Amino acid sequence: MGSIVLARIDDRLIHGQVMTAWLQYTGGNHIVIVDEPTAADEFTKSIISMAVPSGIDLTIAGVEEGTEVLKNLPANDRVIILTKGPETYLQLIENGVPLEKIIIGGMGANKNRSKFYKNISASEEEKEIFRKIIEHGCELEVHIIPDEKAVSVKGIL
Structure with a gap:
């Protein structure tokens, strides 16, 4: 079976x-994006696929299909999972x-969110989901880039 090498929350999904x-x-x-709206939008899927380097597999799926993909990874897959939340x-x-382990890499501000940690924002509902995940x-x-130190969400909550 393949392995999950990174599970990252980033509302931008694919970026530099x-x-x-x-x-x-x-x-x-292999990048697996699990996001219902993205999986349903052919235009967005085509834009994302253009941003992925050659030689890297890409799957964009909703939760149910994504679950099956992740439970049945081919042996040589080293998977990065990306979700928006x-x-x-x-x-x-x-x-x-x-x-x-899941890392938070990018959760931007919006009307429902307040500052959680540095440039990461989260709503009260999302904080409760963090607790349930833990x-x-x-x-x-929280781990923005590999060169920076990771910070436990448990200590921030």
Whole structure:
């Protein structure tokens, strides 16, 4: 079975930081984006696929299909999972996807969110989801780029 080398929350999904720093750091060869609206939008999927370097596989799926993909990874896959928010990871965990650690890399400000840690924002509902993820035995950290130190979310909550 393949391995999950990175599970990252980033509301931007694919961008330069993921494509350069995290791909190199993890040795990932397959990116799995789990996000219902993105999976349903052919235009967005085509734009994202153009941003992925050649030689890197890409799967864009909703939660149910994403669960099946992640439970049945080919042996040589080194997977980077990307979602826009923590609720998707909670659903994946509850669907039986084995996740040991999730990092928060980008959660921007909006009308429902307030500052959580440095440039990371979270709503009260998202903070509650963080707690539930941690209760499932999954480590949750803020870790923007590989060269920076990770900070445990448990200590921030």
